Amino acid sequence: MNETINASLVEWSRAQFALTAIYHWIFVPLTLGLSFILAIMESLYVKTGDPEWKKITKFWMTLFGVNFAIGVATGIILEFEFGTNWSNYAWFVGDIFGAPLAIEGIFAFFLESTFVALMFFGWNKLSKTSHLFSTWMVAFGANLSAMWILVANAWMQNPVGMKFNPDTARNEMVSFLDVWLSPMAVNKFLHTISSGFVLSAAFVIGISSWYLLKNRNKLLAKRSIAISAVFGMMAILFNIFWGDSSAREIAQKQPMKFAAFEGLYKGQKGAGLTTFAIITASKDDPQYENINNYEYRIELPNMLSYMAYRDFNAFIPGVKDLLDGNKAQGIMAITEKVGRGKLAMQALSDYRDARKAHNKAAADSATKLMDENFKYFGYGYFDNPGNLVPNIPLTFYSFRVMVVLGFFFLFFFAVLLILIYKNRLETSRFWLKIAVVSIPLAYIAEQAGWITAEAGRQPWVIQDLMPTLAAVSQLDTMSVKITFFLFAFIFTLLLIAELKIMFRQIKLGPKDGGN
Amino acid sequence: MFETLSYFSLQQYWWIIISLLAGILVFLTFVQGGQSLIYTLGKTETEQKVIINSLGRKWEFTFTTLVTFGGAFFASFPLFYSTSFGGAYWVWMAILFCFVIQAVAYEFRTKPSNFLGRKTYEAFLIANGFLGTILLGTAIGTFFTGSEFSVNKNNLTLISNPVISQWESPWRGLEALMNIQNIALGLAVFFLARVLGLLYIMNNLSDKNIFDRAKCNLWFNAVPFLAFFLFFLIRLMFIDGFSYDPVNHFVTMEASKYFNNLLQMPVNTSILLTGIAGVLFGIIRTLYHPYTRGIWFAGAGTILTVFSLFILAGFNHTAYYPSTYDLQSSLTIENSSSSRFTLTVMSYLSLAVPFVILYIFYAWRAMNSTKIDADELEKDHHSY
Numbered sequence: 001m002n003e004t005i006n007a008s009l010v011e012w013s014r015a016q017f018a019l020t021a022i023y024h025w026i027f028v029p030l031t032l033g034l035s036f037i038l039a040i041m042e043s044l045y046v047k048t049g050d051p052e053w054k055k056i057t058k059f060w061m062t063l064f065g066v067n068f069a070i071g072v073a074t075g076i077i078l079e080f081e082f083g084t085n086w087s088n089y090a091w092f093v094g095d096i097f098g099a100p101l102a103i104e105g106i107f108a109f110f111l112e113s114t115f116v117a118l119m120f121f122g123w124n125k126l127s128k129t130s131h132l133f134s135t136w137m138v139a140f141g142a143n144l145s146a147m148w149i150l151v152a153n154a155w156m157q158n159p160v161g162m163k164f165n166p167d168t169a170r171n172e173m174v175s176f177l178d179v180w181l182s183p184m185a186v187n188k189f190l191h192t193i194s195s196g197f198v199l200s201a202a203f204v205i206g207i208s209s210w211y212l213l214k215n216r217n218k219l220l221a222k223r224s225i226a227i228s229a230v231f232g233m234m235a236i237l238f239n240i241f242w243g244d245s246s247a248r249e250i251a252q253k254q255p256m257k258f259a260a261f262e263g264l265y266k267g268q269k270g271a272g273l274t275t276f277a278i279i280t281a282s283k284d285d286p287q288y289e290n291i292n293n294y295e296y297r298i299e300l301p302n303m304l305s306y307m308a309y310r311d312f313n314a315f316i317p318g319v320k321d322l323l324d325g326n327k328a329q330g331i332m333a334i335t336e337k338v339g340r341g342k343l344a345m346q347a348l349s350d351y352r353d354a355r356k357a358h359n360k361a362a363a364d365s366a367t368k369l370m371d372e373n374f375k376y377f378g379y380g381y382f383d384n385p386g387n388l389v390p391n392i393p394l395t396f397y398s399f400r401v402m403v404v405l406g407f408f409f410l411f412f413f414a415v416l417l418i419l420i421y422k423n424r425l426e427t428s429r430f431w432l433k434i435a436v437v438s439i440p441l442a443y444i445a446e447q448a449g450w451i452t453a454e455a456g457r458q459p460w461v462i463q464d465l466m467p468t469l470a471a472v473s474q475l476d477t478m479s480v481k482i483t484f485f486l487f488a489f490i491f492t493l494l495l496i497a498e499l500k501i502m503f504r505q506i507k508l509g510p511k512d513g514g515n
Numbered sequence: 516m517f518e519t520l521s522y523f524s525l526q527q528y529w530w531i532i533i534s535l536l537a538g539i540l541v542f543l544t545f546v547q548g549g550q551s552l553i554y555t556l557g558k559t560e561t562e563q564k565v566i567i568n569s570l571g572r573k574w575e576f577t578f579t580t581l582v583t584f585g586g587a588f589f590a591s592f593p594l595f596y597s598t599s600f601g602g603a604y605w606v607w608m609a610i611l612f613c614f615v616i617q618a619v620a621y622e623f624r625t626k627p628s629n630f631l632g633r634k635t636y637e638a639f640l641i642a643n644g645f646l647g648t649i650l651l652g653t654a655i656g657t658f659f660t661g662s663e664f665s666v667n668k669n670n671l672t673l674i675s676n677p678v679i680s681q682w683e684s685p686w687r688g689l690e691a692l693m694n695i696q697n698i699a700l701g702l703a704v705f706f707l708a709r710v711l712g713l714l715y716i717m718n719n720l721s722d723k724n725i726f727d728r729a730k731c732n733l734w735f736n737a738v739p740f741l742a743f744f745l746f747f748l749i750r751l752m753f754i755d756g757f758s759y760d761p762v763n764h765f766v767t768m769e770a771s772k773y774f775n776n777l778l779q780m781p782v783n784t785s786i787l788l789t790g791i792a793g794v795l796f797g798i799i800r801t802l803y804h805p806y807t808r809g810i811w812f813a814g815a816g817t818i819l820t821v822f823s824l825f826i827l828a829g830f831n832h833t834a835y836y837p838s839t840y841d842l843q844s845s846l847t848i849e850n851s852s853s854s855r856f857t858l859t860v861m862s863y864l865s866l867a868v869p870f871v872i873l874y875i876f877y878a879w880r881a882m883n884s885t886k887i888d889a890d891e892l893e894k895d896h897h898s899y
Contacts, residue, residue: 004675065622065897072578073618079585080600080611087601088678092671094593095853102590103864105583110871113575114878120897121572125884165854169668169679170593172854345672352669381674470671473601474678479687483608490612494619497630504628 005469012480013085013472018454019484020077022447023491027071027498029446032146032193033200033235034064035139038119039132040227046132056220057135058123059510060204063502065120070498072113074491085480089461089471096162096173097152100180104148112141146196147189154185156462157453158253164374166351166367171465184253187246194239195446198409201232202435202442205416207506209435212426217509225435226420233413240406244307251308251316254463256388257456259319260395262304265293267321267329270313272299276400279393319392323385334385341380344373378465390458398451405445412438517862525858526848527830529591532865534825536584537655538818541704543577544648545810546570548705548712550617551644553637556716556728561889564625564898567640569719569887570712571621571899576875578618590861594666594851595836598680602664603654603688610650617643621899645705652704654688656697658828659751659773661837663690666844683840696754699747706740707794707817714801714810721886730801737798752777757837759847766834766842776831783826790819 038060045053079101083090090097115137122131155161161178162171173179205228208221251258258264263279264271277297305314315329325333347370354362382388412434419425425432457463461471517525549570557563589596600607616639623629624636663683671677684690691697713729713736720726756772759765769775777784793816801809829835834845852858885891892898 005678062897066626069619069622072575073615076578076582076614076618077611079582080607083585083589083596083600084604084607085601087597087680088671090589090597090601091593091679094589094596095857098586098590098593098596098853099857099861102583102586102861105579105586106864106868106871109579109582110875113579114875117572117575118878118881121882121895123897124891124894125881130881168854169671173857173860176860345674349669349672381677470677472678473604474676474681475601475604475687479604483604486612490615493631497619497623500628500630501623501626505626508627 005472005474006477007469009475009477009480010469010472012477012484013475014468016085016480016484016487017078017081019488019491020074020081021450021454023487023495024071024074024078025446025450026443026495027067027074028146029196029199029442030067030203031064031071031142032196033198033231034060034067034203035135035142036197037200037204037228037231038064039136039139040231041224042132042135046128052219053223055510056223059220060224061119062505062511063207066498066501066505068116070494073494077487085473085475086461086471087473089466091170092466092471093156093159093162093171093462095170096155096159096179099173099176100148100152100155104145108141108145108148110141112138112145115141143193146193150189150192151180151185154182154188155179156460157188157457158182158184158249159462159465160184164370164377166348166370167355169348169352183245184249187242187249191239191242191246192449194235194242195449197235198232198239198406199442199446201228201235201413202409202438204228205232206436206439209432210506211509213429213432213436218426220510222425225416225425229413229416229420232409233417236406236410236413240410243403243406248308248310254457255317256319256322257390257395258308259317259322260390260392260456261399261452262316263294263392263396264304264316264318265320267316267318267326269305269315270302271304271316272301273303273307274299277396279396319389323389334379334388337376337379338382338385340373340376341378341382343380344370344377345380347373376464378460378462378467378470381467381470382459387459390456395452395456398448398455401448402445402452405441405448408441409438409445517859520859520862522855522858523849525855525862526852528862529587529852529858530829530835530848531826533584533588533591534822534829535818536580536587537825538821540577540580540584541651541707541821542711542814542817543573543580544651544704544708545711545715545814546574546577547617547644547648548708548710549644549716550640550712551648551705551709552712552716552729552732553640555732556713556725558724558728562722562725563637564892565720565722565887565889566716566725567621567624567637568892568895568899569716572882572887573715574617574621578614581614591853591858592846592848592851593853594680595846598664598666598846598851599662599836601678601680602682603657603662603691604682605686606650606654606688606691610647610654613643613647613650617647624899644708648705648708649701651701653691653697653701655704655824656694656700656747657691658825658835658837659754659756660691660694660696661757661839661845662688663840664838664844665841666838666846696747696750699743699750703740703743703747706736706743709736710740710794710798711810711813711817714797714813717801718807718810719883719887721888733798733802737802757834757842757845759832759834759845759849761832764847764850766837766845766847768842772833773827776827776833779831780826783823783830786819787823787827790816790821790823792816793819 038057041053041057045057115134118134119138122134160182161173161175163174165172204224208224211217211221262274263277275298278295280295302312304316306312308316317331321331323334325331347366351363351366354366415431419428459467461468553563553566557566620636620639624633665681665683666679668679670679713733717726717729752774753771755768755770758767758769758772794813797809797813800806829848834847836846838844
């Protein structure tokens with residue numbers, strides 16, 4: 001069965017993972033944020049004793065339940081796909097990557113799923129405060145769960161706290177705290193969960209606005225909008241702050257991805273931030289087919305340098321600098337990295353042979369060579385440097401969609417808060433309509449964010465150490481195609497069901513006749 | 516504290532945790548067992564609704580335990596995760612598929628405009644009940660019978676095919692269904708899940724008709740469970756097992772290895788016997804008396820039995836995931852585990868598990884404070 005891994009298998013395996021991740025991320029952000037909105041609403045019920053707050057909480061809880069179930073369903077596939085479709089990855093870094101997944105299961109997921117049952121079914125079985133406690137635990141559990149998954153994801157983008165062990169042919173953890181609290185992990189966690197909070201606020205506001213437009217359930221709508229607008233405003237400010245911090249981290253740790261964000265072909269000092277551009281295949285450089293350059297561009301001068309290094313004149317490497325190298329800026333050419341990667345691979349092979357032959361001197365010499373070059377291990381799998389460039393148009397445009405929508409929501413929540421303050425919310429039909437439209441926009445922003453993060457880091461599963469082609473399980477492509485279409489079919493079916501149920505529940509409104 | 520333990524002790528500690536999780540998971544398949552009996556026990560729509568709601572308040576425990584079982588296996592024995600999941604692709608995918616459709620079925624079943632109709636979601640629950648348990652049991656069976664795979668860590672430097680674990684059967688795990696020992700365990704797990712489901716429903720509901728039907732069905736499920744389980748266990752005592760040398764880790768076949776393990780690990784043997792006795796006591800007491808607490812004896816017995824079977828598979832220098840293609844590729848708790856550092860870190864985190872169990876116990880008690888009946892469901896805002 002020792003056949004060659006082909007590109008088609010890698011692409012279909014990627015497609016399957018992308019499919020499950022995209023579907024999963026349709027539902028998760030709402031769980032992350034709506035759970036907190038529910039907890040706030042129920043807190044108000046417990047504090048004021050006003051039964052309307054209970055009706056409002058129960059109504060949003062119904063929608064939460066529908067969303068939660070399908071989120072759970074899509075999530076289980078993702079965890080196991082690390083083994084089923086990315087088995088080599090599972091061994092190469094399982095010693096580090098497995099820990100956050102296990103911790104997520106033992107602590108966060110149990111917390112969430114245990115208390116979610118109490119939250120749904122405990123209204124008549126628990127005291128008010130015990131029930132409120134359960135609702136807060138669901139919110140903490142869901143976000144704790146997200147934290148461990150995002151720690152794992154951040155580690156893939158910036159592998160820290162580990163050392164390669166040639167005896168076991170895998171990376172092994174040497175510092176749990178470095179893995180858990182790396183700047184990349186902190187940024188990713190806070191940026192991602194706050195984006196979920198923004199989506200949830202937009203979701204509640206959009207549906208509530210629809211009620212106001214239809215002149216029904218006004219009390220529910222106005223109270224829900226008031227809470228969500230404040231929640232959303234805080235979340236978007238937080239989100240932008242951590243997004244900015246995240247971009248700085250990426251500029252330093254994943255320069256190729258950063259260049260792809262900006263579609264930056266040639267590096268420059270005092271680089272401008274592209275506000276709008278059209279990207280086309282590069283006419284300057286036919287040797288790299290997938291490199292793209294600007295056809296048309298509007299920029300904010302020097303802002304990219306400032307954003308990345310807090311220095312208006314800092315040098316930002318472009319795709320070409322990263323491929324061909326730039327001695328003046330101390331950037332190594334890809335060909336050299338590939339050469340070093342191959343040296344590391346050969347050294348590993350020599351080490352294992354030497355160990356088998358009990359030749360200590362040869363083993364020591366191979367270890368030294370491997371340690372010197374291991375940083376570039378993953379490059380050894382490549383012959384064509386062009387394959388080390390991510391899909392630039394996809395990354396560039398999805399990044400812009402995410403950023404533009406992020407600032408749209410900042411503006412949107414600000415307007416809503418002003419309207420609430422001036423008591424003109426009900427009469428501002430234009431903004432109520434915008435609020436309804438903002439629901440899909442929030443979902444688009446979420447997906448664009450993940451496409452930016454994941455497409456931008458290609459071809460790496462683990463930055464610089466393992467490309468997708470070395471991480472994949474050895475399956476026949478047809479098997480992966482079949483499971484891809486099976487999941488696409490069932491997830492789409494379930495998504496349609498979920499949407500139909502949601503729309504119906506929204507149309508029905510609160511079961512117990514909220515005002 | 517854990518730093519003072521040897522690497523081997525840490526590996527054993529984590530195999531004990533995995534075994535315990537496996538035991539809890541099999542116990543919690545009472546949800547699946549109950550699902551496979553929805554129409555057998557519920558003759559009217561109301562009865563079916565009561566049964567589904569009773570099970571529906573526990574399905575997340577099974578689901579979460581499955582996820583945790585996978586995560587803990589990944590963290591502590593990543594080579595198993597890599598070899599088995601990446602190799603026995605179709606078996607694991609089928610199991611996952613069963614759980615995906617279960618997760619939405621409860622929530623969507625009675626919601627208006629649910630697109631697929633109530634019966635479809637009930638079919639999802641039944642499919643999960645049948646296939647989920649049989650496939651899970653069959654997959655566990657391969658821990659004793661072996662699979663066709665090879666592991667070669669030198670492959671990592673082969674650019675054309677760097678995959679370390681290679682599955683050597685084109686059936687991608689489905690070949691396990693052709694082994695009588697695996698099938699026996701699969702069917703034993705299936706009927707055990709049904710037995711546990713019946714005992715749980717008898718404990719959780721206050722409907723006399725359902726209770727009587729459940730009691731009657733207990734016979735029809737307990738007998739085949741015992742038949743398949745005893746077949747599996749007795750045959751296991753006679754088959755060759757996969758033993759490895761503690762010094763050079765060389766794997767060889769050993770006649771009656773699992774019987775020898777029973778003799779050489781008397782504590783584990785007593786756990787196994789206690790577990791089996793607990794299951795039998797739970798069943799027999801319920802069959803012959805108006806008794807509703809059988810689930811607790813049978814449940815605890817299940818956990819102990821599965822736990823001891825896993826210990827039987829992985830302790831006493833036994834390869835827990837044997838390769839029939841290349842004996843030396845067989846996985847043992849020593850050659851497939853995480854590093855000492857990771858196991859130590861994870862061991863500290865495992866100390867919080869009793870706290871997790873405590874709040875699960877609190878939640879379970881709160882949920883079961885009153886027995887479920889149609890009246891209660893009428894008042895419930897979130898009934899399925």
